[in-house]
Amino acid sequence: MNRPSPRRRVGSFLALATAITLVASGCSAASTSTTIDATAPAKLTGTVSFWHFFSDREAKVVQSVVDDFTKVNPGVKVDVHSGQDDEKLKKAIAAGNSIDLGLSYSTDIVGNFCSSGAFRDLGPYITRDKIDLTQFNKTVRSYTEYKGTRCSMPVLADDYGLYYNKKLLAAAGFSAPPKTLSELKKMALGLTTYNADGSIKTLGFNPMMGFYENAASHFGPLAGARWLSKNGNSAIGGDAAWTELMTWQKSFIDAIGYDKVNAFTSGLGQEFSADNAFQTGQVAMNMDGEYRTAFIDDQTPNLEYGTAPMPTADDHTNLYGGGYITGNIAGISKGAKNPEAAWALLKYLTTDTGAIVKLSNGLKNVPTTADALASPDLAVTPQFKTFLDIVANEHSGTTPPSPVGAGYQQSFEDFWHKYQSGSGSGLAAGLAKVDKDIDASIALTTGP
Amino acid sequence: MLAPAILGLLIFFVYPLIASVYYSFTRFDLVSPPQWIGLRNYIYLFTQDPNVWQAAGNTLWFVVVLVPVRILTALGVAWLLVRAKRASGFWRTLFYLPALVPPVAAVVAFVFLFNPGTGPVNLILRAIGIQGPLWFNDPAWSKPSLLLLGVWVMGDVMIIFLASLLDVPQELYEAASLDGAKSWQKGWFVTLPAIVPVLVFSVITGVIAALQYFTEAAVASSVASGRATVGEGGGATLGYPDNSLLTYTEWLYVRGFSNYQLGYASALAVVLFVVASVVLLVLLRRVRAFTPEEAS
Numbered sequence: 001m002n003r004p005s006p007r008r009r010v011g012s013f014l015a016l017a018t019a020i021t022l023v024a025s026g027c028s029a030a031s032t033s034t035t036i037d038a039t040a041p042a043k044l045t046g047t048v049s050f051w052h053f054f055s056d057r058e059a060k061v062v063q064s065v066v067d068d069f070t071k072v073n074p075g076v077k078v079d080v081h082s083g084q085d086d087e088k089l090k091k092a093i094a095a096g097n098s099i100d101l102g103l104s105y106s107t108d109i110v111g112n113f114c115s116s117g118a119f120r121d122l123g124p125y126i127t128r129d130k131i132d133l134t135q136f137n138k139t140v141r142s143y144t145e146y147k148g149t150r151c152s153m154p155v156l157a158d159d160y161g162l163y164y165n166k167k168l169l170a171a172a173g174f175s176a177p178p179k180t181l182s183e184l185k186k187m188a189l190g191l192t193t194y195n196a197d198g199s200i201k202t203l204g205f206n207p208m209m210g211f212y213e214n215a216a217s218h219f220g221p222l223a224g225a226r227w228l229s230k231n232g233n234s235a236i237g238g239d240a241a242w243t244e245l246m247t248w249q250k251s252f253i254d255a256i257g258y259d260k261v262n263a264f265t266s267g268l269g270q271e272f273s274a275d276n277a278f279q280t281g282q283v284a285m286n287m288d289g290e291y292r293t294a295f296i297d298d299q300t301p302n303l304e305y306g307t308a309p310m311p312t313a314d315d316h317t318n319l320y321g322g323g324y325i326t327g328n329i330a331g332i333s334k335g336a337k338n339p340e341a342a343w344a345l346l347k348y349l350t351t352d353t354g355a356i357v358k359l360s361n362g363l364k365n366v367p368t369t370a371d372a373l374a375s376p377d378l379a380v381t382p383q384f385k386t387f388l389d390i391v392a393n394e395h396s397g398t399t400p401p402s403p404v405g406a407g408y409q410q411s412f413e414d415f416w417h418k419y420q421s422g423s424g425s426g427l428a429a430g431l432a433k434v435d436k437d438i439d440a441s442i443a444l445t446t447g448p
Numbered sequence: 449m450l451a452p453a454i455l456g457l458l459i460f461f462v463y464p465l466i467a468s469v470y471y472s473f474t475r476f477d478l479v480s481p482p483q484w485i486g487l488r489n490y491i492y493l494f495t496q497d498p499n500v501w502q503a504a505g506n507t508l509w510f511v512v513v514l515v516p517v518r519i520l521t522a523l524g525v526a527w528l529l530v531r532a533k534r535a536s537g538f539w540r541t542l543f544y545l546p547a548l549v550p551p552v553a554a555v556v557a558f559v560f561l562f563n564p565g566t567g568p569v570n571l572i573l574r575a576i577g578i579q580g581p582l583w584f585n586d587p588a589w590s591k592p593s594l595l596l597l598g599v600w601v602m603g604d605v606m607i608i609f610l611a612s613l614l615d616v617p618q619e620l621y622e623a624a625s626l627d628g629a630k631s632w633q634k635g636w637f638v639t640l641p642a643i644v645p646v647l648v649f650s651v652i653t654g655v656i657a658a659l660q661y662f663t664e665a666a667v668a669s670s671v672a673s674g675r676a677t678v679g680e681g682g683g684a685t686l687g688y689p690d691n692s693l694l695t696y697t698e699w700l701y702v703r704g705f706s707n708y709q710l711g712y713a714s715a716l717a718v719v720l721f722v723v724a725s726v727v728l729l730v731l732l733r734r735v736r737a738f739t740p741e742e743a744s
């Protein structure tokens with residue numbers, strides 16, 4: 001019996017391995033073309049596999065709306081998979097798992113999911129069913145599409161404003177929240193109290209980047225700051241708005257002392273717990289999303305607080321009333337087995353006023369359609385009303401979809417963290433390096 | 449007879465390894481077909497990646513500090529336990545018990561214990577007039593804080609050393625005593641050669657684990673940042689504070705699954721594999737010189 005030589009065996013083995021690799025990689029090829037029936041089916045049937053990230057109480061709210069959908073469409077069974085984060089979603093889509101509809105908590109995935117085809121182009125469905133996209137405002141429309149391809153629809157929004165403790169403000173002699181960043185700093189310093197050893201007892205406003213919702217993305221709209229230029233490269237270093245915001249934030253920290261603010265911040269409770277520093281009164285004013293109203297109702301119902309739009313940069317007072325908007329998005333997976341039923345469910349979740357209002361009342365997120373925002377059935381407290389106004393404001397902004405997800409924001413924040421502690425390079429040189437890093441990362445994904 | 453084992457090896461080791469090498473030369477986002485881009489990922493890794501060297505440095509810290517400290521502590525505790533005359537079962541259980549705590553729970557507990565404002569550690573230090581550090585919230589202290597955690601859960605290594613020390617033949621000690629050996633000479637010439645295989649095993653597994661260090665650092669960053677959430681991933685807090693806990697595998701994860709650069713992440717994985725292989729080969733060659741067979 002002839003035994004193959006070791007070299008031949010290695011060669012055969014490598015050939016086999018290469019074949020396996022190429023076959024497997026070929027299996028993952030995306031198909032982005034979407035061909036659909038000329039008319040929507042009169043009667044929907046089959047099963048829709050619906051993946052979303054909500055859990056516990058919030059998952060029950062989503063389930064109740066799904067149940068409403070199946071009552072109207074008795075031929076459809078919705079197989080709901082709750083508690084699935086974005087990474088699991090993408091891995092499952094890539095692996096060809098049976099997912100029809102996916103719901104994500106992050107608009108940062110849109111650039112990649114649209115360009116890679118992980119989510120199908122919804123354009124043909126929208127055209128066929130004559131969906132009026134102007135019912136969503138411009139910002140919401142912008143974060144659900146990428147380079148002209150609409151692969152997702154908005155499922156409620158989060159927006160960010162200023163929470164203030166009425167008792168603490170009144171005790172310090174303030175009767176209204178600040179409207180400019182200079183006012184915010186001045187009021188915050190007046191509201192800050194110290195222990196006998198010089199450490200901070202209560203803070204008027206915590207300026208530390210990275211504290212709870214203090215993210216660059218949330219500060220950007222306060223000065224109309226831009227992230228990416230039209231050609232997709234970083235616009236951060238060349239935008240004076242970022243320099244203005246960073247200079248203000250650094251001067252605020254320096255007025256108290258970085259070490260003191262850092263020590264104080266380090267001892268604060270978890271953001272998503274009853275120990276949240278605003279809820280405990282350790283911080284008098286705080287930037288947060290509309291969902292905080294639900295946490296306060298649940299955990300500290302006796303807290304006397306108000307909400308307002310975030311103050312704007314001093315030379316951008318015309319932007320007052322706006323803020324950062326983001327939200328949940330949903331799309332039909334490239335491997336959807338029942339795309340028509342998935343589209344029907346997606347359309348129901350994102351355009352049916354009754355469904356949106358029910359979701360909003362249950363999840364305490366902001367509706368995204370004009371009709372739902374004006375619905376008398378929407379449960380609106382004075383504090384929550386602020387966030388409905390922010391989402392409708394023309395000056396509200398968001399972060400642009402990118403093929404590298406939130407990578408460009410992370411690069412910028414890495415530098416901002418160093419800058420605020422005084423350990424980074426100078427501002428201009430640092431921002432130039434940020435631009436260079438972001439451009440190199442994007443080029444790695446999109447370059448020739 | 450060997451077919452199932454070979455099949456398993458091909459599917460779960462050889463194929464992923466070859467696939468990773470292939471993807472490392474491509475632009476790949478997991479969904480679109482991979483595009484061949486030659487050495488582009490490797491050039492970016494060595495010349496343009498803004499965080500890879502810091503991540504590699506942090507990982508190296510865990511390899512050269514955490515691994516030896518854990519092993520020496522475990523060896524020291526095992527040595528003491530061998531000599532314990534009373535309640536040895538109690539002491540063995542006490543030192544081993546922390547190793548049974550799930551890693552995530554252990555890290556969460558540690559971060560709360562060492563919370564600079566409300567944690568009992570700093571409260572005790574304050575009571576005796578010492579201003580405690582910010583522990584997991586200070587870039588200079590975050591890694592030493594994880595080192596303390598690593599030492600606390602060293603029971604898994606300690607139990608192996610304990611078994612090894614108890615397994616050293618008493619006759620060898622008796623013979624050494626007859627030859628007039630002192631305590632340290634018995635330790636150096638009898639105990640150490642006898643436990644070298646276990647020591648080598650501990651070093652190798654420890655180095656591999658340190659090169660892949662992820663869970664403890666990720667959870668510590670998430671909890672210490674005050675933004676721990678359930679269900680929304682932890683990508684935004686990885687590395688906190690100031691990337692001092694950003695490990696190489698965390699960075700690989702960020703680039704692969706948050707930035708959708710699976711091709712580049714594969715290049716990072718290949719480099720890690722090569723580095724780990726070289727380190728372990730060097731380690732094995734150097735250690736072989738100390739084994740009893742080589743000595744004889």
